[in-house]
Structure formats: C-alpha cells, structure tokens
Amino acid sequence: MxxxxxxxxxxxxxxxTATAHxxxxxxxxxxxxxxxxxxxxxxxxxxxxxxxxxxxxxxAGAFVAVFLLAMFYExxxxxxxxxxxxxxxxxxxxxxxxxGPNGTILMETHKTVGQQxxxxxxxxxxxxxxxxxxxxxxLMLIFMTYNGYLCIAVAAGAGTGYFLFSWKKxxxxxxxxxxx
Amino acid sequence: xxxxxxxxxxxxxxxxxxHSPAGxxxxxxxxxxxxxxxxxxxxxxxxxxxxxxxxxxxxxxxxLMEETDGESASSDSLSVGRSHLRWFLCHxxxxxxxxxxxxxxxxxMLAVMSYNTWIFLGVVVGSAVGxxxxxPLLSMI
Numbered sequence: 001m002x003x004x005x006x007x008x009x010x011x012x013x014x015x016x017t018a019t020a021h022x023x024x025x026x027x028x029x030x031x032x033x034x035x036x037x038x039x040x041x042x043x044x045x046x047x048x049x050x051x052x053x054x055x056x057x058x059x060a061g062a063f064v065a066v067f068l069l070a071m072f073y074e075x076x077x078x079x080x081x082x083x084x085x086x087x088x089x090x091x092x093x094x095x096x097x098x099x100g101p102n103g104t105i106l107m108e109t110h111k112t113v114g115q116q117x118x119x120x121x122x123x124x125x126x127x128x129x130x131x132x133x134x135x136x137x138x139l140m141l142i143f144m145t146y147n148g149y150l151c152i153a154v155a156a157g158a159g160t161g162y163f164l165f166s167w168k169k170x171x172x173x174x175x176x177x178x179x180x
Numbered sequence: 181x182x183x184x185x186x187x188x189x190x191x192x193x194x195x196x197x198x199h200s201p202a203g204x205x206x207x208x209x210x211x212x213x214x215x216x217x218x219x220x221x222x223x224x225x226x227x228x229x230x231x232x233x234x235x236x237x238x239x240x241x242x243x244l245m246e247e248t249d250g251e252s253a254s255s256d257s258l259s260v261g262r263s264h265l266r267w268f269l270c271h272x273x274x275x276x277x278x279x280x281x282x283x284x285x286x287x288x289m290l291a292v293m294s295y296n297t298w299i300f301l302g303v304v305v306g307s308a309v310g311x312x313x314x315x316p317l318l319s320m321i
Contacts, residue, residue, distance in 0.1 A: 035190055035294070036190060036192060036193050036194045036196075037192060037193055037194075038194075140286070140289060143286045143289070143290070144289075144290070144293065146290075151286070154282070154286070155279050155282055155283050155286075156279070158278065158279060158282040159275050159276070159278055159279035159282070160275075162274075162275050162278040162279075163271065163272065163275035163278075166271070166274070166275075167271060
C-alpha cells in the first residue's frame with residue numbers, strides 16, 4: 001500500500017520537467033540558423049562543417065577571404081566575356097528569299113555567330129561557367145549566414161572587383177550590349 | 181522547409197516583424213518596390229555607361245586604351261587630365277551603383293528565403309513590373 005502511494009506521486013513531477021526540457025531543446029534548435037542580420041564573431045559557421053569562426057582574428061581572415069572571393073567572381077565574369085568575344089570565329093551569312101510587299105522577291109540575310117561544340121574555347125568556357133556558378137552559390141550561402149561582417153565583405157568585394165576589372169572593359173565594350 | 185501562407189514573418193532585420201494582414205500588405209508592397217528598383221538599376225547602369233562614353237571626347241577613350249605609350253599626341257595635357265578625372269569619377273559612380281545592385285539582389289534572395297508565399301509573390305510581381313517598365317527605356321537614348 002505504501003509502495004502504491006509512492007509510485008503515484010513521482011509521475012506528477014516528471015511531465016513538467018519533461019516539457020521544460022523539450023522547450024529549451026526546441027528553442028535551441030530553432031535559433032541555430034539566424035533569420036535577421038547580426039554583428040557577431042562567436043560560433044559563426046562558414047560553408048563547411050569544420051570551418052567555425054570563434055575569435056576576432058579568424059573573423060578578420062574570413063573577411064579578407066570572402067572579399068577576395070567576391071573580387072575573383074567579378075573578374076571571372078569579365079574574363080569570360082572577353083574570352084567569348086575573342087573566340088567567336090565562325091560567322092555565317094545565310095541569305096534567303098522572302099516575298100516582298102508588291103510581289104517582288106527580297107533577300108533577307110541572317111548572320112549567326114558561334115563556336116564549334118567540341119572546340120577548345122567552348123570547353124574552356126564551359127569549365128569557367130561551372131566555376132562561376134559554384135562561386136556564385138558560395139557567395140549566396142555566405143550572405144545567407146546573415147553575419148553583418150561577412151555580408152559587408154561580399155558587397156565590398158563585388159564593388160572593388162567591378163571597379164578594377166570593368167575599368168578597361170568599359171572602354172572597349174560595344175555599348176549596345178545588354179547588361180547581365 | 182516549404183512555402184506557407186502566413187501573416188507572420190520576420191524579414192531581414194530584427195525590427196521588421198509582421199504580425200497582421202495590414203503589416204503583411206505593407207511588407208509585400210515594400211518588397212515589390214525593391215524588386216522594381218532592382219530591375220531599374222540594371223537598366224540605369226547600361227544607360228549611364230552609354231551616356232558617359234558619349235559625353236567624353238573620343239580621343240580620351242583612345243588614350244585610355246593606349247596607356248602603355250609614354251606621351252600622348254594631344255598637345256593640351258590639362259584637358260586630358262581633366263577628362264581622365266571625369267572618367268575616373270564616372271567609373272567610381274558606376275561601381276557604387278554595382279554595389280547597390282548586388283546588395284539589393286541579395287536582400288531579395290533573403291526575403292524569398294523567409295519561405296512566405298506572399299513575399300515570394302511580391303518579389304516575382306515586382307520583378308515583372310520592373311522589367312516591363314524599365315527595358316523599353318534601354319532602346320531609348
């Protein structure tokens with residue numbers, strides 16, 4: 001009889017402590033991915049599982065690395081454009097007759113500029129395209145950490161890269177080209 | 181993680197918290213205008229470059245290309261220096277516009293990442309409206 005009394009009492013305590021534990025566990029899980037901008041240098045996970053920033057020195061190094069990555073991305077974009085322009089060799093003119101307004105026959109000329117599929121310039125363009133896509137996703141993921149220092153590094157690197165690499169390009173570019 | 185229809189969202193900053201349909205409508209309008217601005221900045225960059233290249237005298241751009249030569253053939257070096265400075269300022273302004281474009285693009289990406297369907301539709305409609313309004317201006321000089 002005493003045993004049954006004792007066995008009834010403890011279960012009343014257990015549910016409250018269990019819910020308290022699950023509350024703190026639930027909050028800890030939701031706060032691991034920040035959804036607003038913050039400035040901090042403690043426990044900043046950067047892209048890969050082993051890469052965690054814990055000190056100010058590590059944050060400074062990460063800032064420089066992200067800055068250089070964004071600069072390299074802008075340079076890669078400009079380099080791919082100039083490579084494409086240099087390697088466009090095959091220009092074909094196709095002339096075809098089309099009916100004109102008064103029953104006359106007019107000649108319409110089409111100009112196609114392109115590369116051969118298995119040529120080295122096209123393969124090089126493809127490899128550079130893959131590198132550009134991967135770097136752009138890395139920059140997106142870095143911006144997604146919502147860390148203020150790293151986001152500023154991305155923006156400043158993009159601006160500096162554009163400034164340095166588009167300097168010469170802006171002079172020789174064909175101004176009727178579309179922006180990218 | 182999946183798209184949800186909800187009236188509650190936290191967008192980008194700690195103070196931007198939405199709890200009500202009215203707040204959500206205002207947030208969608210802000211995100212829509214941000215997307216319109218993004219498309220407009222893309223067109224503005226091209227137009228500014230075109231305007232800068234046309235307003236500068238043509239010998240200047242040729243001298244910029246031949247910068248390996250020691251002395252340029254032009255006699256008045258003072259006007260060349262001023263044109264170089266104008267080109268430098270113009271390009272610096274272009275770089276600032278580029279930074280603004282990059283930042284706004286990332287803000288739009290982060291807004292869509294909130295996985296709120298209203299915000300996503302705001303971004304999409306804003307991009308469509310911005311493109312519709314801005315790109316015909318590209319052919320006009």
